[in-house]
Amino acid sequence: MLIKNNLDLIHQQIQTACHQAQRPQSAVKLLAVSKTKPVEAIQEAIHAGQIAFGENYVQEGIEKIQYFSDKHPELEWHFIGPLQSNKTRLVAEYFDWMQTIDRAKIADRLNEQRSAYKKPLNVLIQINISDESSKSGIPPTEMLALAKHIENLPRLCLRGLMAIPAPTNNMAEQEKALSAMQTLFEELKAACPNQQIDTLSMGMSDDMNTAIACGSTMVRIGTAIFGQRNYS
Numbered sequence: 001m002l003i004k005n006n007l008d009l010i011h012q013q014i015q016t017a018c019h020q021a022q023r024p025q026s027a028v029k030l031l032a033v034s035k036t037k038p039v040e041a042i043q044e045a046i047h048a049g050q051i052a053f054g055e056n057y058v059q060e061g062i063e064k065i066q067y068f069s070d071k072h073p074e075l076e077w078h079f080i081g082p083l084q085s086n087k088t089r090l091v092a093e094y095f096d097w098m099q100t101i102d103r104a105k106i107a108d109r110l111n112e113q114r115s116a117y118k119k120p121l122n123v124l125i126q127i128n129i130s131d132e133s134s135k136s137g138i139p140p141t142e143m144l145a146l147a148k149h150i151e152n153l154p155r156l157c158l159r160g161l162m163a164i165p166a167p168t169n170n171m172a173e174q175e176k177a178l179s180a181m182q183t184l185f186e187e188l189k190a191a192c193p194n195q196q197i198d199t200l201s202m203g204m205s206d207d208m209n210t211a212i213a214c215g216s217t218m219v220r221i222g223t224a225i226f227g228q229r230n231y232s
Helices: 002-020 039-047 058-068 085-094 104-113 140-151 171-191 208-213
Strands: 029-033 052-055 076-079 097-101 121-127 156-163 199-201 218-221
Touching (some): 002 029, 002 039, 052 058, 058 076, 085 104, 104 156, 121 171, 121 199, 156 171, 171 208, 199 218
Parallel strands (some): 076 097, 156 199
């Protein structure tokens, strides 16, 4: 019941943030970040109505996807961690979304390795919006070149952008980074009118409200749903 209560609370927070931003609640999707969490916790979230889950580690994510594939084929699995080129085949085979594309080589490999019998893999370009050396993602100036490259890959479907802004308690800094992402998202839509550009994945527990005010269409929430993570 605890996970259901947490999900209910987050949905209320999303509803409030959308109302304040004069956006419909349906404009924002909740991605439950289930990395390091057992299948029992995910099952509890599924019973509460959650269908979209985000995983950071390839092998762990695949084990969960396989566990639920027959019981809950309606689930949607997003890979949201940095991806090494030697793991692209697994993501191409098992996941529905890849949110962290940051170079053409990864896009090419995913395209080659995605089965023609599956729907194209939904992908987001990760932007390093705060210019952090420790973070994955590309500089904003490289976005359009990578987007145009992905447009020519038939087994990928470019859906938009993803970002993890630098954590800060400074609301002005937070809003600056998230607003910059909103501007890039509009640029991407204008530059790729033939693509289904509808997803701006940004906002976690600490900056969700500001992200929604700045146009986020998908917030990624983990600890507030499942509790503290166990990395042991």
